[in-house]
Amino acid sequence: MDIVTQSEQETINLGMAIGSALHSGDVLALHGDLGAGKTHFVQGIARGMGIDANVVSPTFTILNFYEHDIPLQHFDFYRLEEEYELDDLGFDDYITSGVTVIEWSEKFSDRLPDDALHITIKKTSLTGRVFQFQFIGDRWLQVEKEVQKYAISH
Template identity: 75%
Template structure:
């Protein structure tokens, strides 16, 4: 199942993520795609807020992974600076996928390492403030998330 949702500000992008946060489950993987400045980190900030995480969420561009402790932890990866697939093995990447909510910025760098049922979210900058989120859900596990995205889209 795939569909699009438009946001019109940074606050909208955060709100969209916040709508998803409460329905994400242990083991969910969101693969984010989009150019620099597309709003990937703002989206993750909203997801964290929706999950009840109070920490300041920043892009893990230089650290590769930011881990936020929670009832269901949030694992925020950024593949931007990774050059070779073996670097994922050095991080123990596959072990993280077994639990928690995993969100990956620049996931398109290593598409073969994503689980088959990962949700792919492509973010397109359509103006300085407008974004188009293209959600591509694989499998029935995403039904609750899909419903929240649709509810958000209808109310905005």
């Protein structure tokens, strides 16, 4: 399923729609070049989950943790070089609870759950983006419905 956004706000709004349907244990694997809008999308996910913290890219910290009823764990694998670094972070413990969103997830794709939601973001213009969703398994039915509702209303 492909969804087009034409502005930062639309990208955030799409994230909000998805965030409202996420459950503890959900893992979202984000794919996209630098500047594709991954962090804006995660800002929307956080808002949709009811988190009003200032969500920023974890490029230099590797992980930003946002405490909430269902916590948000925002990883960025960009600066990681070796798989053992995930073990040092306790990565496998994080993905069993809370919502985990991973930027540059392709660097260690074999460490992702089989049913992770893969989202590829492609930049089409200065503010235009195409989001490609790969829903695997029944766990994503509610999220898929929210994405469809978003598509119909925009």
